[in-house]
Amino acid sequence: GKPVAQDWEKYNEIVNNGKSPKxxxxxxxxxxxxxxxxxxxxxxxxxxxxxxxxxxK
Incomplete structure (x- = not known):
């Protein structure tokens, strides 16, 4: 596998700026x-x- 968490914020930024998840x-x-x-x-x-x-407790 490949670590992906480092790109989560960038992914959200791109999607929130109008691009599709794809x-x-x-x-x-x-x-x-x-x-x-x-x-x-x-x-x-x-x-x-x-x-x-x-x-x-």
């Missing part, structure tokens, strides 16, 4: 389906998780 991945050089799926199937959960308080 074009963004092509621009970043991700040609293999296994790499592309990491971007296309990612779900950002941090905003949902951050709403909950931390409870100490």
């Amino acid at each position: 074009d963004a991945l092509d621009e970043l050089g991700y040609n293999r389906a296994c790499c592309r799926r990491m971007f296309l199937s990612n779900v950002e959960l941090i905003d949902r998780i951050a709403k909950f308080k931390n409870f100490k």
Whole structure:
């Protein structure tokens, strides 16, 4: 496999500027389906998780 996390912010920037996810991945050089799926199937959960308080036992 190939690490892909270093390009997550750049991918989001490209997509948010109007390009399609396909074009963004092509621009970043991700040609293999296994790499592309990491971007296309990612779900950002941090905003949902951050709403909950931390409870100490």
